[in-house]
Amino acid sequence: MLLTYITAMVLVVVLTIHLLLESPLTGVQLDATLLFPVAKANLIYFKVVFGLLLYAAVIHGVNGLRVIALEWFHPRERAWLLSLLAVMLMGFFLALGSYTLLTVA
Amino acid sequence: MAKTTRFKSGLLSSLIPFGFNVERWGYVVHRVTGVILIGYLAAHLFETFQLSLGPGAWANTMAALHSLGPLEMVGLWLVAGSALYHGANGIRLVLNEMFGMLMGKPIMPVYPYSPTSLGRNQKIAVWTITAVVLVLWLWAGLYLLAGLGVV
């Protein structure tokens, strides 16, 4: 649960930065940010922000799903199985996101 | 002696806040927005992954999204609202759970009872969050829905 609190606080800060950078406050229109060269340049330029966002969001979100699943299914002795599934899902999303961040150059 | 199913329990019962306090409504909305956001996160990761496959893949993805028509921007608007509420309410929950703030101190109960955990400080936090989120969500709506001719 400590992980949920810490990732939550990181997310609030980093997501605010992400949304501000993509918002009309920077004078950029939504259609323009979706063009391939602009989207690619943003991804490369803000790699660190997106990396933090990726890890915090995936850990926070998948852990939240795990909590909901634990409450709904209340598996007791097989709670480790839910945790294992959560870790695998986290691994998958982190791998996907990290691959994107590392290969786009 | 007892039956095997509990009376009115389960997912629906936990998500029906009618008649309860505003913090209970907050719990329900926090859960629902959390599930919306994790679904969006998965979709967003797949979408941005297309950038690594080149401009052709990216263009196809954008075309597929644009083919949704107004649903695309309405969906993004809902996600924006979910993120705003989940984040703001999350801050309140971190203050409550991690720092024990807004809960008040142990008191001597005096009738008529009014629990301090649902008292003035908590209500100020809840309604401030609601107001700020609504304002920012409407602003996001102006930004996202402008192209649809809705605003």
Place this chain on the structure above:
Amino acid sequence: MDKITMEVVRSDGNKTRYDLKFRKGMTVLDALIEVREKQDPTLAYRHSCRMGICGSCGMNIQGMPRLACQTQVSSLGKETVRVEPLHGMHVIKDLVVDIDPFLAMHTFVKPYLIRQDLKERDRSDREYRVLSEEVERFLQFDYCIMCALCYSACPTVALDPYYLGPQAIGQAYRYMADPRDEGWEQRVDLLDEAQGVWRCHVAGSCSLVCPKDVDPAKAVQMARMEILKKRVLRKRAKAGSPLVSVAPAAAPKQGTKAPPFDFRREGT
């Protein structure tokens, strides 16, 4: 209003309606007693003290968990009063629910003073010293009457029957905050489980429905803080309140003169 209708959910899940003449000051429990005495002796419900102290008559009234003896029919504002068993619990019959799981959670958190020295319990000439400001830290949570209304109102209990519940966690905190108690570490370990304190998401419904203002939501967050203090700040338990003598400071020795106030002369 002249008459009311009690709409009670029975064991088979059907609703039975009973019409009664409304009397000023009538509580839901008064109405149920009248139904059982004059109309339907098969109606089952629990009650005892009729004054909001035993916690027996907890039931769901107009969609909220309440004590039937403390709920005035007139306060509900409707002529039809909907009564159901407490939500989230197994039904034994009609409005009587199985509170064994609820009591088991309470027992699990060791709701009694734990001391390391077992022999001191045999010292009748000693007592534990507790200051007024120390009592204020846990007295509110001591008012719990174990009515299970908070347990029934909790959305996590509705989902997960193995969650300890606000009452048990609140009572665990009551003893953690008690300076006489030396079981702090044991209770922290009991609560620091997946189905312990971490399942609470501060919905606050427990505090809303509590008839004694025990404020279990506050107790749960305070218990959580104790766990975080142990995990993050590495807090360790302190020794419990010392045992002090109960003998008065200036006790007269045997054979000395009589005390200043002669009880034998009083009223003779």
